[in-house]
Structure formats: structure tokens, C-alpha cells
Amino acid sequence: MARPVWRGSINFGLVSIPVALYSAVEDHTVHFNQLERDTNDRIRYKRVNERTGKEVEYSDIVKGYEVGDGEYVIVEPDELTDIAPGRSKSIEIDSFVDLDEIDPIHFRATYWLGPADASSTNPYQLLVAAMAKTNRVGIAQFVMRNKQYLTAVRSDRGVLALDTLYFADEIRDPADVLDVDTKKKPGKGKQLDMAVSLIEAMEAPWRPQDYHDTYTERVEKLVKDKKAGRKPEPAPEPAEPTEVSSLMDVLQRSVEQAKGKSGKKSGGKQQPADLDDMSKSDLLELAKELDIKGRSKMSVDDLRKAVRRAEKKAQRAA
Numbered sequence: 002m003a004r005p006v007w008r009g010s011i012n013f014g015l016v017s018i019p020v021a022l023y024s025a026v027e028d029h030t031v032h033f034n035q036l037e038r039d040t041n042d043r044i045r046y047k048r049v050n051e052r053t054g055k056e057v058e059y060s061d062i063v064k065g066y067e068v069g070d071g072e073y074v075i076v077e078p079d080e081l082t083d084i085a086p087g088r089s090k091s092i093e094i095d096s097f098v099d100l101d102e103i104d105p106i107h108f109r110a111t112y113w114l115g116p117a118d119a120s121s122t123n124p125y126q127l128l129v130a131a132m133a134k135t136n137r138v139g140i141a142q143f144v145m146r147n148k149q150y151l152t153a154v155r156s157d158r159g160v161l162a163l164d165t166l167y168f169a170d171e172i173r174d175p176a177d178v179l180d181v182d183t184k185k186k187p188g189k190g191k192q193l194d195m196a197v198s199l200i201e202a203m204e205a206p207w208r209p210q211d212y213h214d215t216y217t218e219r220v221e222k223l224v225k226d227k228k229a230g231r232k233p234e235p236a237p238e239p240a241e242p243t244e245v246s247s248l249m250d251v252l253q254r255s256v257e258q259a260k261g262k263s264g265k266k267s268g269g270k271q272q273p274a275d276l277d278d279m280s281k282s283d284l285l286e287l288a289k290e291l292d293i294k295g296r297s298k299m300s301v302d303d304l305r306k307a308v309r310r311a312e313k314k315a316q317r318a319a
Contacts, residue, residue, distance in 0.1 A: 292311075
């Protein structure tokens with residue numbers, strides 16, 4: 002069973018429900034240790050006094066806020082806890098809003114929020130049901146690890162989900178970041194029509210299971226290849242930037258390619274899709290038609306290889 006990252010209560014009106022907070026996601030990133038070249042000795046970091054160079058015990062380290070000219074105001078951990086709203090132990094819902102009103106740019110991270118014990122299960126489930134019925138999310142603030150968060154609490158899959166949000170003043174104005182003239186009129190005419198046609202041709206339902214971290218897979222394969230003494234395969238080169246003069250032609254060819262992928266017909270004949278461009282769900286469907294065993298456990302690259310082998314075998318048999 003996962004360990005909670007925070008315990009406290011969720012409060013709305015005069016109701017207070019003991020809850021525990023759990024991470025809703027897990028990190029699959031490949032992590033490396035730092036080694037010295039040639040010796041393969043591990044590299045370690047130490048906390049040292051900048052002036053004396055001597056190592057300092059963690060218990061002797063305090064937080065300091067620089068106020069200028071090398072002068073610091075020292076703040077103890079207990080002092081931060083004492084000033085935290087609700088003493089860091091409560092999620093205070095002050096209003097309920099429609100989820101669609103929240104701009105996606107505000108979302109930071111998602112957690113699962115569960116009842117802290119058996120006695121809090123009934124009021125917890127009541128809140129889940131009420132929020133699901135009204136299709137509203139609770140806007141609240143709470144403190145975790147010495148940081149205050151704005152949050153949206155919502156009903157999701159029969160439990161409560163808590164999304165941490167960025168405060169309005171944390172979101173940068175695109176005009177301060179991008180060198181784009183937003184007053185300039187957007188594209189028009191045939192180019193705009195063709196771009197719209199491309200978007201429509203590429204329309205598909207949202208299927209998160211079709212996507213996976215291909216970079217992590219490549220890193221894992223790199224490690225496996227190097228361990229086995231094989232030369233790693235480099236990734237394909239990125240596409241060249243499209244020239245403005247050829248934009249219309251590229252858009253046209255992109256529309257034709259997208260229609261071919263979606264199974265639309267041109268001239269009465271089915272347009273075959275390139276295996277390298279197919280999604281995992283399409284590859285799985287093709288693998289099913291070819292009766293490839295173990296397909297459900299294969300990665301995208303393995304599916305492509307298995308399909309190619311099966312197609313060659315079928316061609317030889319024909």
C-alpha cells in the first residue's frame with residue numbers, strides 16, 4: 002500500500018473530514034549515478050561550510066534569507082510551521098466552481114485524496130457523490146512542505162482527486178516571453194483552409210493508452226545495447242523547417258497522408274499507412290488481424306517488427 006505524502010482534513014462549511022494525500026502518478030524516468038571517468042568511482046556531494054571548507058551536519062543547517070550585502074535573516078523550521086495557514090493540517094474549501102472555468106495553464110500536479118480512517122469513510126463518500134452530481138470542483142488552499150498551494154478538489158473515478166494549481170501571479174504573460182505580434186492578422190485564404198482541413202483529417206478520440214515515453218525506452222535500449230557490446234542506434238534526424246514558399250504544398254501532402262492513416266479512401270482504393278507513422282492502437286489492431294501472439298505486451302517498436310515479419314511471412318506463403 003502506498004504511503005501518504007500528507008495527512009490532515011478537508012473542510013467545507015462546518016464539515017471536517019480526516020483525509021490522506023497520495024501521489025497520483027509515478028516517475029518512470031531512467032536515473033543515473035554520477036561516476037568519475039576511467040575509475041567508475043561514485044561521486045558524492047557533501048554539505049560544506051563555504052568559508053572553512055569543513056563538512057556541516059544536517060541538524061546544524063538553518064534557512065537564511067539574504068536581505069543585502071551578505072546579511073541574512075535566519076528562519077527556523079518551527080517558525081515556518083507556526084505561521085502556516087491552518088498549521089499545514091487542513092484543506093479549506095471556500096467555493097465550488099465549474100471545472101470548465103479553470104484555464105488548463107493553472108494545473109500543476111494531481112494527487113489522490115482518500116479517507117484517513119474507517120470512521121471518515123461515510124462523510125468522504127458523501128462529498129464524492131455530491132461533487133459528482135453537481136459537476137463542481139472545490140477551490141481550496143493548504144500548506145505542504147512549507148509551501149502554500151491553491152488547489153481544485155474534484156470527484157474522479159469514485160474518489161477525490163486534488164489538483165495543485167498555479168496562482169494567477171505565477172503565470173507569465175506570453176507577451177513577456179514570446180516575440181510574436183499578436184496584433185498581426187492570422188493566416189487566411191487557401192492556406193488557412195488547408196490548415197483547417199489538416200486538423201480535421203487528423204481528428205481522433207483522446208486515447209492516453211496510445212502514448213508512452215519513447216525516450217525512456219530508447220535510454221533503456223541504449224543501456225542494454227552497451228552492456229551487450231552492441232553499437233547503439235541513433236534516433237532519426239528531426240524534420241527540416243518548412244519553407245514559407247512550399248507551405249501550401251506541404252499542407253496538401255499532409256492532408257493526403259492524414260486521410261490515408263485514417264482509413265479514408267482515395268480513387269476507390271485503400272491508402273496503406275506507413276508502420277512508422279501508426280499509433281500503438283492501430284498496430285495492435287493490425288497485429289490482431291495477423292494473429293501475432295503476445296502482442297498486448299509488446300512495445301510499439303516490437304509491434305512494428307512483429308507486423309513486418311508476419312507480413313513478409315504471409316507474402317512468401319502467397
